Amino acid sequence: MVMELQFADDSALLTETRESAEAAIQNFASIAASYGLTVSYEKTKLMTYGPKLCVEDAGDIDIGIPGHSVQHVKQFKYLGSIVSDNLSLDLDITERIAQAVKCFGALKEAVFQSPHVTSETKCAVPVNFLISSTVWVIFLGRD
Secondary structure, X not given: OOOEXXXXXEEEEOOOOHHHHHHHHHHHHHHHHHOOOXXXXXXXXXXXXXXXXXXXXXXXXXXOOOOXXXXXXXXXXXXXXXXXOOOOOHHHHHHHHHHHHHHHHHHHHHHHXXXXXXXXXXHHHHHHHHHHHHHXXXXXXXX
C-alpha cells in the first residue's frame, strides 16, 4: 500500500486514522530534521476522504507537535492537480479546462490573427491542445 508520495519538496502522507496521521507527520518532521530540513506547518494541510472520515470538519487541528497545528481542508492542490475529499475529479477537470481556454485565448492575436504565422502552424495548435486534453474524455462521461 502506498503511504507516502513525494516530488521535490512536495509530500503527501496517506493514513487511515487521525492517530496515524499525527504519527506520520511527527515521523516525517523527525526524519526531515535529521537531514537539516524543516516542515512548513503553515503550508501543511490535513484532508480526510472516503466513508470513514477521521476528523470532523474543523479549522486547525493539533498534530501532537508542540506549538504546531495543521489546517483541515476539503481540497488542496498537489503537483498541479486538485484533490478533493469527495474523491471527485470534477473540480480538477474544470480547472484544467479553464487553464487551457485561457492559454488558447492568449494565442488569439499572437498566432491565429497574425499574418506572419502559416496556416499549417495555426492548424497544428488546436491538435496539440486536443492531444493534451484527451485524458479528460475518460472522466467526462462518468456518473
